[in-house]
Amino acid sequence: MLDSSPRMDGLPAAPGVGYKPQHFYDLRAEPGPVEWIEIHAENYMGDGGRPLAQIRALSEQFSLSVHGVGLSIGGQTPLDPDHLARLKHLIHWSKPASFSEHLAWSTHGAEFLNDLLPLPYTNETLCRVADHIDQVQAVIGHQMLLENPSSYLAFEESTWPETDFLCELVKRTGCGLLLDVNNVFVSATNLGLSTQNYIESFPLHAVGEIHVGGHDEDFDDQGAPLLIDSHGKPVRDTVWHLLDQVLLKTGKKPVLVEWDNDVPDWPTLREEASRAAQALAMTA
Amino acid sequence: MTFSQAEFTVALLDPERDIPSNLTDGAGTPAGSRFSVYRNNVTVSLIRALQEAFPLVLKLLGSNTFERTARLYVAEHPPTSPLMMFYGEDFPAFLRDFKPLAHVGYLPDCAKLDLAMRRSYHAADSLAVDPAVFQDAPDQVLTRRFSLSPSSILLRSSWPLFDIWRMNMGQDGSKPRAIAQDVMIVRPDFDPQPHVLPSGAADWFERIAAGKTFGEAHEQTLKRAPDFDLARTLTFALQSGILADYEKKDS
Known part of the structure; x- marks a missing residue:
C-alpha cells in the first residue's frame, strides 16, 4: 500500500489558521504571516451560497487544507459511502493542498454524535482503521493525514501505545500524520504520560502538518488534573514550548492555530499566528 | 470485556x-x-x-x-x-x-x-431567468415552463408566520395580525429573506414548480384566487431571482 496514493501539493511550512467566516474580510485585507487556511470539510458540503463562494475567493490568496471531522475513520461500522462521495466532490472542486482526518469515531450505525470519540488500540482496531484509511485514500486519489486525538480516558484492552499504533498505520497505508501538539499535551496530562516520550516515539518523518490550540483545565473524580481540548482560548505557553521542541526535530512544518469556540476578533487570532511564525523562524 | x-x-x-x-x-x-x-x-x-x-x-x-x-x-x-x-x-x-x-x-x-x-x-446557486423572455410572442410566453431556483422556498402557514418573524427577527416590531400567511424565502445574493405573499401567489408558485406552463398556472390560480395579481407576483419573482430556466424533473 505504501506510496500507492500520490501526495497532494502540501501546505507551505508557514502559519495557518482555522478559517471562520466572520474573519473573511479582515483575513484577506490583513493576513499577517498567515499563508494558508484550514476548513472543516462538513461545513462546506452544502450545494452553494456564501460558504462555497468564500472558499473560492480565499483559494486565490491562500493554500487550502480540508480537515474532516465526520468520516468516523475509527468507527466499528463501515464508512458512509454517501459521505465519502461528498468528500470526493469537495476535494475535486476545492483542490486543497492537504486533506486530514482524525484517529477517532463519531458515527455509530445511523447516529452521528458530533464529537471525536476514542477507540482502544488493538490488533483488531488497527486492521479496521487501516482498511478505512485505504478506502479514503482510494476515493480521494491522494494521501491523507491522520491526526492524533486528545484523550480523557484509556481502554483496558488496548495493547498498542498510541504512537506505535500510528507508526504501524503509516507503514500499512502510506498515510501521513497530523501532529496536534495540544492534543499531545492534553492526553499526556490526562493519562499520566510523558510528552517527551510521546514525541520521541512519534513517527515524526510522516508529519505533514502540526496543530496548536487552546485547552481548558478541570479535575477528575480523584482531583487529578483533567485538561479539556476546547479550542476556545489562546494556546498555552506549555504547548508553545512543546511546539518548539517538535520543530527542532522536524524542521519547518505547516503550523495551524485552531480556535473554534468563543472565536476572537481577527487581530487576536493573527497574533497567535504571529507566535507560530516566530517559532518557525527559530527553526532551521 | x-x-x-x-x-x-x-x-x-x-x-x-x-x-x-x-x-x-x-x-x-x-x-x-x-x-x-x-x-x-x-x-x-x-x-x-x-x-x-x-x-x-x-x-x-x-x-x-x-x-x-x-x-x-x-x-x-x-x-x-x-x-x-x-x-x-x-x-x-x-x-x-x-x-x-x-x-x-x-x-x-x-x-x-x-x-x-x-x-x-x-442551496445551489442558480441563474435567474432573463426577464426578456416575457417579450416573446404571447403564445410562446403562455406555453413556457419555469423552475423555482433551489434557494427559493415556499411555506404555507395557517398562522401569521411572516408577521411573527418580522416582530421577532426583523426591524419592524409591529404585532402580528390574526391572519394566515404564505411566505416565500428568497436569496437574491447570499442572505435568505422571507417575504409575505399576496393572495394566490403561493398557488401560482406551486403550479409553476409543478411544471405547469405560464398560461396554465395563471388560469388555474385565478380559479382559486380571483383577486390574484399576476403582474405583481411576476415582478417580485423576477426581482428576487425566484424563476429559473425549466428543468425537467425526470431527466
Missing part, C-alpha cells in the same frame, strides 16, 4: 446509564466522570447546533426553555448525518407533538421557517 461502540453510544446519550466498565484514567482507576467529558461534548455541541439553526424558535422560547426542549430532542433525535448544517429536520414535528409547548400552536411553523432559511442559505 471488549469495547462496544454501541454500548458507548447508548451511554453517551443517556446520562442515567452506567459508564462502560472497560474505561480507565490510564493508571487503572475507573474513568468515572472522565466519561462525562464526552457526554457533555456531545450534548452541548448538539444543543448549540440547534440554537444556531433555530433562531426564531430560540427567540420565542427564550434560552432556558429552548435549552430544556433541545436537550430532550437531542436525546431522542441525534443527528443521522455528519452535515450538521441540516440537523433538526425533525424539530418541527417534535415541537408539534411536544405537550408542554402545545399552547404555542405556531411554534412548529416557526421551526419550519428557521429550517427553510438554512436550506436556502446552503
Whole structure:
C-alpha cells in the first residue's frame, strides 16, 4: 500500500489558521504571516451560497487544507459511502493542498454524535482503521493525514501505545500524520504520560502538518488534573514550548492555530499566528 | 470485556446509564466522570447546533426553555448525518407533538421557517431567468415552463408566520395580525429573506414548480384566487431571482 496514493501539493511550512467566516474580510485585507487556511470539510458540503463562494475567493490568496471531522475513520461500522462521495466532490472542486482526518469515531450505525470519540488500540482496531484509511485514500486519489486525538480516558484492552499504533498505520497505508501538539499535551496530562516520550516515539518523518490550540483545565473524580481540548482560548505557553521542541526535530512544518469556540476578533487570532511564525523562524 | 461502540453510544446519550466498565484514567482507576467529558461534548455541541439553526424558535422560547426542549430532542433525535448544517429536520414535528409547548400552536411553523432559511442559505446557486423572455410572442410566453431556483422556498402557514418573524427577527416590531400567511424565502445574493405573499401567489408558485406552463398556472390560480395579481407576483419573482430556466424533473 505504501506510496500507492500520490501526495497532494502540501501546505507551505508557514502559519495557518482555522478559517471562520466572520474573519473573511479582515483575513484577506490583513493576513499577517498567515499563508494558508484550514476548513472543516462538513461545513462546506452544502450545494452553494456564501460558504462555497468564500472558499473560492480565499483559494486565490491562500493554500487550502480540508480537515474532516465526520468520516468516523475509527468507527466499528463501515464508512458512509454517501459521505465519502461528498468528500470526493469537495476535494475535486476545492483542490486543497492537504486533506486530514482524525484517529477517532463519531458515527455509530445511523447516529452521528458530533464529537471525536476514542477507540482502544488493538490488533483488531488497527486492521479496521487501516482498511478505512485505504478506502479514503482510494476515493480521494491522494494521501491523507491522520491526526492524533486528545484523550480523557484509556481502554483496558488496548495493547498498542498510541504512537506505535500510528507508526504501524503509516507503514500499512502510506498515510501521513497530523501532529496536534495540544492534543499531545492534553492526553499526556490526562493519562499520566510523558510528552517527551510521546514525541520521541512519534513517527515524526510522516508529519505533514502540526496543530496548536487552546485547552481548558478541570479535575477528575480523584482531583487529578483533567485538561479539556476546547479550542476556545489562546494556546498555552506549555504547548508553545512543546511546539518548539517538535520543530527542532522536524524542521519547518505547516503550523495551524485552531480556535473554534468563543472565536476572537481577527487581530487576536493573527497574533497567535504571529507566535507560530516566530517559532518557525527559530527553526532551521 | 471488549469495547462496544454501541454500548458507548447508548451511554453517551443517556446520562442515567452506567459508564462502560472497560474505561480507565490510564493508571487503572475507573474513568468515572472522565466519561462525562464526552457526554457533555456531545450534548452541548448538539444543543448549540440547534440554537444556531433555530433562531426564531430560540427567540420565542427564550434560552432556558429552548435549552430544556433541545436537550430532550437531542436525546431522542441525534443527528443521522455528519452535515450538521441540516440537523433538526425533525424539530418541527417534535415541537408539534411536544405537550408542554402545545399552547404555542405556531411554534412548529416557526421551526419550519428557521429550517427553510438554512436550506436556502446552503442551496445551489442558480441563474435567474432573463426577464426578456416575457417579450416573446404571447403564445410562446403562455406555453413556457419555469423552475423555482433551489434557494427559493415556499411555506404555507395557517398562522401569521411572516408577521411573527418580522416582530421577532426583523426591524419592524409591529404585532402580528390574526391572519394566515404564505411566505416565500428568497436569496437574491447570499442572505435568505422571507417575504409575505399576496393572495394566490403561493398557488401560482406551486403550479409553476409543478411544471405547469405560464398560461396554465395563471388560469388555474385565478380559479382559486380571483383577486390574484399576476403582474405583481411576476415582478417580485423576477426581482428576487425566484424563476429559473425549466428543468425537467425526470431527466
